[in-house]
Amino acid sequence: MLHHIPVLLTEVLTIWHTKKGGFYIDGTVGLGGHSEALLKKDPEAQVLGIDRDPQSLEIAKERLKEFGSRIFFVQDNFKNIKKIMKDLKLPKANGLLFDLGISSFQLEDGARGFSFQRAGPLDMRMDPDINQTAENLIRDLSIKELAEIIQNFGEEKRAKKIAFEIKRQSLKMKLNTLKLSQIISKIVHPNKNQNLSIHPATRTFQALRIATNKELENLKLILKETPDLLQAGAHSVWISFHSLEDRIIKNAIRDWTQGCICPKDFPQCVCQKHKELFDLTRKAIVAGEKEALQNPRSRSAKLRAVEKI
Ligand SMILES: C[S@@+](CC[C@H](N)C(=O)[O-])C[C@H]1O[C@@H](n2cnc3c(N)ncnc32)[C@H](O)[C@@H]1O
Structure with a gap:
């Protein structure tokens, strides 16, 4: 719709x-x-x-x-x-x-790659004419650089662990939105220390979107x-x-x-x-x-x- x-x-x-x-x-x-x-x-x-x-x-x-x-x-x-x-x-x-x-x-169109709840490529570009997709970003950044983006733009406490896992998994398989969301959800999940009112992948997806589109x-x-x-x-x-x-x-x-x-x-x-x-x-x-x-x-x-x- x-x-x-x-x-x-x-x-x-x-x-x-x-x-x-x-x-x-x-x-x-x-x-x-x-x-x-x-x-x-x-x-x-x-x-x-x-x-x-x-x-x-x-x-x-x-x-x-x-x-x-x-x-x-x-x-x-x-x-x-x-x-x-x-x-x-x-x-x-x-x-x-x-x-x-x-x-x-934009969020609700799975093909754009913005949503962690809809299957789609790791695209996240607002403007399809720019070369940088979220997938390229993940490929080109070091674990440290990726962690900084997730930490700074997503204010995600578990940024280092998430960045490490994303990079590790991205070397083994082609990631899409749902696979990325699953990787993050295994690291960030509600437990007695974290009273999450948002989806575990929210912050990381937000960070990748902000970085992809500068x-x-x-x-x-x-x-x-x-x-x-x-x-x-x-x-x-x-x-x-x-x-x-x-x-x-x-x-x-x-x-x-x-x-x-x-x-x-x-x-x-x-x-x-x-x-x-x-x-x-x-x-x-x-x-x-x-x-x-x-x-x-x-x-x-x-x-x-x-x-x-
Ligand atoms: C929250 S929506 C705007 C909704 C709009 N006010 C309405 O009522 O329909 C933000 C829009 O800004 C566009 N956008 C974000 N950054 C932009 C930029 N740097 N230059 C041009 N458009 C941009 C996005 O593509 C998106 O369509």
Whole structure:
């Protein structure tokens, strides 16, 4: 079934939309849930929808065709937004949105390799044109490097043992999602010390997906460009599902909103740093009880936003 419930929809609409008839960029348009709601809320708004995943874009195009030329799509990595805007001669945006990670549509398609519960190849690429699959990653990394990825991106306590077993088994057989899941489940299992409320393979799969798609690198790159992409008064909104992503966003916001960093006893500013953006969410916005019940995916979502000064 082709579906994905957009998270924190009311909150996104309130913050993302800053000007009637404005120009908005959805950097992770997916199946177009958030964009559709914005186009309905403001009948004059225009949206550029970007996604790395051509399959998702095809569905979004079909779903949102009623809006005609008010929405147009580009298949690309959001780290390239500045270039896309230059190539298409687009104005600075009245709002940016990044709803990070993958959609339920991608997760539920076994052939994409994202799910530990569905049989499929160890692919995990959002963009099928990149060469790096999760399988190649496992093949090319040393046990130590693989363990670091599982530890850092998955915050998995048993990373070393898991990495060792994955490498050992991958030399004996071709791994797929279910085989990988079984290997991990033999190492990470609920016992008296570990009260697991998630599937044992969740953290390792998440880590491999983040590494395969270079998700944190892409996020850091787009954060560097964010102030240049916005008109004065425009907002940029991020929804993250991982503590590392949230920390990266929080640090970027702190940096933008800080202003002069010269020591207090300097007679005048020499750092030339000025406040570029205003923090709209000192504390991240999270899903309310009702949404968390209706859409389990929303439980780990954190929304942060800034306003261009
Ligand atoms: C959580 S889904 C977005 C769902 C969307 N907001 C909706 O309501 O349908 C995240 C989407 O971002 C895309 N994505 C993730 N990283 C990306 C990147 N660096 N560049 C472009 N798209 C990316 C994924 O392919 C996926 O379709």
